[in-house]
Amino acid sequence: MTTRFTRSDLPMANPGFFCKLTHESLLAVRGVDANKFLQGQLTCNLNYLDENTCSLGARCTPKGRMLSSFRIVPQADGYLLAMASELLEPQLAELQKFAVFSKVKLGDETASWTRFGLINADALLSELGIQLPATANSLATQPGLVAIRLPDGRAELWVAAGQAATTQTLLDDRLSEAPLNDWLLAQVRAGIGQVFGATRELFIPQMINLQALGGVSFKKGCYTGQEIVARMQYLGKLKRRLYRLSLSGAQIPDIGSEIFSPVHSSAVGEVVLAASAGDCVEILAVLQQDAVTDGRLSLQSVEGPGMHLLDLPYSLDSEREIQR
Numbered sequence: 615m616t617t618r619f620t621r622s623d624l625p626m627a628n629p630g631f632f633c634k635l636t637h638e639s640l641l642a643v644r645g646v647d648a649n650k651f652l653q654g655q656l657t658c659n660l661n662y663l664d665e666n667t668c669s670l671g672a673r674c675t676p677k678g679r680m681l682s683s684f685r686i687v688p689q690a691d692g693y694l695l696a697m698a699s700e701l702l703e704p705q706l707a708e709l710q711k712f713a714v715f716s717k718v719k720l721g722d723e724t725a726s727w728t729r730f731g732l733i734n735a736d737a738l739l740s741e742l743g744i745q746l747p748a749t750a751n752s753l754a755t756q757p758g759l760v761a762i763r764l765p766d767g768r769a770e771l772w773v774a775a776g777q778a779a780t781t782q783t784l785l786d787d788r789l790s791e792a793p794l795n796d797w798l799l800a801q802v803r804a805g806i807g808q809v810f811g812a813t814r815e816l817f818i819p820q821m822i823n824l825q826a827l828g829g830v831s832f833k834k835g836c837y838t839g840q841e842i843v844a845r846m847q848y849l850g851k852l853k854r855r856l857y858r859l860s861l862s863g864a865q866i867p868d869i870g871s872e873i874f875s876p877v878h879s880s881a882v883g884e885v886v887l888a889a890s891a892g893d894c895v896e897i898l899a900v901l902q903q904d905a906v907t908d909g910r911l912s913l914q915s916v917e918g919p920g921m922h923l924l925d926l927p928y929s930l931d932s933e934r935e936i937q938r
Contacts (some may be wrong), residue, residue, distance in 0.1 A: 630734030631792040632785045635770065639702040640727060641684075643709070644692030645718035652693060655709070655838055656686070657819055659831035659938070663688045666753050668762055670829035671695075672809070673705065674839030678818040678846070681705065683809040683829070687753065687760060687772075694723065700811035728778035730785065731797040732769040738788050739769065742781075751828065765827060766804035766927065768797075795866075799889035802896045805926040807856050807886045812870030820846050821900045822886060823856045825935045826928055832936045847936060854900050856886065858924040859911065861895045867913055874916045875905035882911070896924070 643652055649660050658671030665688065672683040682705050684697040697705065706720055713720055732738070739746050739754075739761055746754040750765040758774035759781075773781045785791070801808070807822030818839075819830050825847065832844060846852050861867070866888045872881035883901035905911060912918040 629790065630732070630738075630788075631790045631796065632733075632735060632771075633731050633792045633794050633797045635696075635729040635731050635794070635797070637699060637794060637798075638696045638729070639699040639722065639724040640729075641695045641697060641702050641706055641709075642689075642692065642721045642723040643695070643718055644689070644721075645716070647716040647718050648692035651713065651716040651718045652686075653834065654836065655712070657824070657830045657837065657839075657843065658686060658828075659834040660686075660688075660693070661834070662831070662938075663693075665755070666747075668751050668753050670751075670806075670824060670827050672819050672824055672829060674819070674837075674843065675815060676839055676842075678839040678842030679815040680809045680817050680819060680822075681708070681814060683807070683819075683822070683824065685762070685770075687762065692718070694727075696729070698808065698810045699724075701809065701814065704814075726775050728773045728775065728782070730771045730773070730781075732771055732789075733797075733800065735769060735789055738784070739771070741784065741788075742771075764804070765806070766800065768800055768804075795889050798887060799891055799896060802858065802887055802889050802898050803927070805856065805858060805898065805928060807898050807900075810869045812868065813884060813886060816870075816884060817854075817886075817900055818846060818852075819843055820852050821854050821856065822898075823926075823928075823930065825938075826930050828938060830935070831938050833938065847932060850932065853904075854883065854902050855930075856898055856926070857883075857901050857906060858926050859897045859899055859921045860891070860924055861888075861897060861913060861919060861921050862893070863895065863919065864890055864893065866890055866895050867897070871914060873899055873901060873921065874912050874914070874918065875902075875908060875910050876916055877905045877908045877910070878902070885913075897921070 882905035
């Protein structure tokens with residue numbers, strides 16, 4: 615399945631820049647049983663991955679609530695999962711309980727790599743000998759380097775620790791360095807939700823539209839939480855999903871901040887991701903659909919600052935999604 619983004623939704627009109635992806639860490643799962651072990655744990659189908667392809671994915675509770683979301687990248691002897699840093703330690707501890715029954719080795723390999731986010735930087739990748747396809751979730755590698763194409767055209771560059779200083783110098787010479795906020799703003803505009811510590815166990819994958827971005831497979835068979843996730847997809851009973859909004863003012867709300875509407879006496883949603891966009895803030899939030907239809911949304915209380923709906927750059931198509 616290919617998610618289509620319109621050109622007007624991409625941050626491609628901006629000059630090229632890079633930033634360090636310091637908000638995430640890398641969990642490694644290596645060993646001869648790595649594929650089999652993770653297939654029973656994750657929403658994505660590892661059999662679709664190879665040296666040229668990576669994926670988004672999630673790990674869920676038996677009730678289908680996400681414990682983490684991540685980008686998973688295959689390695690010669692296993693996989694690397696890039697996730698919010700505060701999730702790595704609990705995910706590592708939980709997975710270790712199951713790993714005793716498999717020939718796998720789990721670890722924190724964050725220090726082994728330096729990760730950069732790139733916008734409009736394909737010329738720089740070419741200088742490094744990397745020809746990265748435009749197709750979402752493509753991989754291209756050189757010794758000590760991994761480049762990843764994101765759905766909206768951005769790229770990530772993972773650099774082995776021993777080459778980080780040299781690569782940093784090249785980036786400094788060729789591109790401007792931007793704050794992490796600019797990368798997260800592009801992620802918000804791409805409609806790519808993510809689980810952080812404050813939202814752990816709040817959402818099932820479809821609530822952040824993960825299935826629309828190829829992060830859920832409905833043909834792979836059993837994994838923890840699969841029954842609930844599949845039921846939501848096939849029975850169409852999902853009442854909450856991801857939306858993009860704007861909020862006037864420059865103060866960025868905390869992840870997990872509640873959103874209210876007069877439609878209900880309690881909160882109708884939570885902030886998933888937020889970033890500054892000049893004189894306003896752009897937000898991804900999981901919201902109840904009846905509150906979205908009503909349109910009166912506000913942050914932190916019914917009397918709080920008003921929020922306005924913005925478009926997402928993709929559409930949901932349940933028939934297409936279940937083909938993956």
